[in-house]
Amino acid sequence: MALVPPKKRRGPGRGEEAGAGGAAAPSPAPLRFPGVTIYLAERHMGRSRRAFLTGLARAKGFRVDQTYSPEVTHVVMEGNTAVESSGWLDRVLGDSGSLERPLMLNISWFTESMAQGKPVPVEGRHCLRVPLPTRSQVDPGSLPAYACQRHTPLNHHNLCFTEALETLAEAAGFEGSQGRLISFRRAASVLRALPGPITNVSQLRGLPCFGDHSSRIVQELLEHGISSEVERVKQSERYQTMKLFTQIFGVGVKTADKWYREGLRTLEDLQGQTRKLNRQQEAGIRHFEDLSSSVWRHEADAIQRVVEEAxxxxxxxxxxTLTGGFRRGKLQGHDVDFLITHPVEGQEAGLIPKVMGLLESQGLVLYQHTQSNHYQDFKDLEHKVSQSTAIDAYERCFSILWLPKSPTSFHPEAGEGPKEPSRDGKAVRVDLVVAPISQFAFALLGWTGSQHFERELRRFSRAEKQMLLNSHGLYHPEKKESLPAASEEDIFTHLGLEYIAPEQRNA
Known part of the structure; x- marks a missing residue:
């Protein structure tokens, strides 16, 4: 499902230099390494990222094939285990299993080769291995203390318990109690990582970050199927009002609390008090029905196609690159986040106003607020990296875009001005973030989430490694140096952590 009619392209056809994603790739350099043929497996990597990496490699003189063939010498995968890669290769080779098998490598070999401009020697750390059972798979009582040390899948065994604890965490946040919010979230995160369901309260003994209050909630649910405390919270007028108000685009806890104290309770109350609303909040209320409904993965993919085109x-x-919950494997969410970069540092600067202008000319933009980058304003690297663990300084745009069901009903013909979107579609929250290539790995890690996983990763960096991590970089205060990273794997390596794939970061 595309948002704009596909344009006829000239030049290379599918599978050639344009890349599988259709991007205008950097001009390929003369072939420098005839003995090396790379195949980038799309599984877990994604179409857009694969196209970007293909163009990057070809610009440096590597041969990269779009389809697998016996000439491939190096298969590069991202977020795959040796078991998955072996099964994939068996399916690809079919009855030709006697053919020489290529090297099966993780993304670190590729990023190091790109950094050096030549194929680096294959070492053990580059090879895909069958992972050893983690403590979370063997013994629930020996789970690591930090969520960034645990594999946390999207689907887990303790949904009823985690939903109850998340409700209490949310309510604590509405009351400004950050300590209780974090405590309940840590407890819920532990339950998500367990290899099986909790059936007896004795199983909670020895679990990290699991206090008496959380244990009482789980015990009550085990014994009665319901928690009286959780039900009281969910039925309270304050919780319901705060939840409603904070679902409005542009409204945080402080604003929602202020409105509640002023006696406001409904959207109708707010619509009668328009002087209290800024432009973002007005847009949030105007499109509330659409924005409070789920965005499905196929809709996110459709939006990605039109953003890529622009x-x-x-x-x-x-x-x-599609980030956020969709990168972690979710099939639905409430907004769509994209991270944009370019292989030539500096080319990405000032990109968003031009892109949004193009989308606006197509009748797609219902609201936008663009923030220019300001990370260069920081006088020193330590200041930059330690500024915030929640907000980065990248160029970005908070927007509401129109997703039509009938693309031709809104797309202007050449020479025409913008058209009003038809009613046949929906409004979708979309964030665009632009990062320079030198900081891309940190931005990708930060914008993938989950929020709790990122908080724990930064807490681990400070408490265990005495380093500062955010979406711009990793800084070692004692050595007064920044640690470079060409990939997310590099960041985990710097911190001495096992790499956790995006699909396992649902803490």
């Missing part, structure tokens, strides 16, 4: 028109060779 970005590539403005900056050929750029990459557009």
């Amino acid at each position: 970005v590539w028109q403005v900056l050929p060779g750029a990459s557009v």
Whole structure:
């Protein structure tokens, strides 16, 4: 499902230099390494990222094939285990299993080769291995204390308990009690990582970050199927009102609390007090029905196609990566986040106003607020990296875009001005974030989430490694140096952590 009619393209056909994603890739350099043929497996990597990496490698003189063939010498995978890669290769080779098998490598070999401009020697750390059972798979009582040390899948065995604890965490946040909010979230995160369901309260003994209050909630649910405390919270007028108000685009806890104290309770109350609303909140209320409904994965993919089209028109060779919950494997969410970069540092600067102008000319933009980057304002690297663990300084745009069901009903013909979107569609929250290539790995890690996983990763960095981590970089205060990273794997390596794939970061 595309948002704009596909344009006829000239030049290379599918599977050639344009890349599988259709991006205008950097011009390929003369082939420098005839003995190396790379195949980038799309599984877990994604179409857009694969196209970006393909163009990057070809620009450095590597041969990268779009389809697997016996000539492939190096298969590069991202977020796959040796078991998954072996099964994939068996399916690809079929009855030709006697053929020489290629090297099966993780993304670290590729990123190191790109950094050096030549194929680096294959070492043990580059090879895909069957992972050893983690403590979370063997003994629930020996789970690591930090969520960034645990594999946390999207689907887990203790949903009724985690939903109850998340309700109490949310209510604590509405009351400004950050300590209780974090305590309940840590307890819920532990339950998500367990290899099986909790059936007896004795199983909670020895679990990290699991206090008496959380244990009482679980025990009550085990014995009665319901928690009286959780039900009281859910039925309270304050909780319901705060939940309603904080679902409005542009409204945080402080604003919602202020409105509640002023006696406001409903959207109708707010619509009668328009002087209390800023432009973002007005847009949030105007499109509340759409924005409070789920965005499905196929809708996120449709939005990605139109964003890519706009970005590539403005900056050929750029990459557009879907982040957030969708990158962690979710099939639905409430907004869509994209991270944009370009292999040439600095080319990405000032990109968003041009992209949003193009989308606006197509009748797609219902609201936008663009923030220019300001990380260069920081006088020193330590200041930059330690500024905040929640907010970064990248160029970004908070927007509401229109997702039509009938693309041709809104797309303007050449020479026409913007058209009003038809009623046949929905409004969707979309964030665009632009990062320079030198900081891309940190931005990708930070914008993938989950929020609790990121909080724990930064807490681990400070408490266990005495380093400062955020979406711009990793800084070692004692050595007064920044640690570079070409990939997320590099960041985990710097911290001495096992790499956790995005699909296992649902803490």
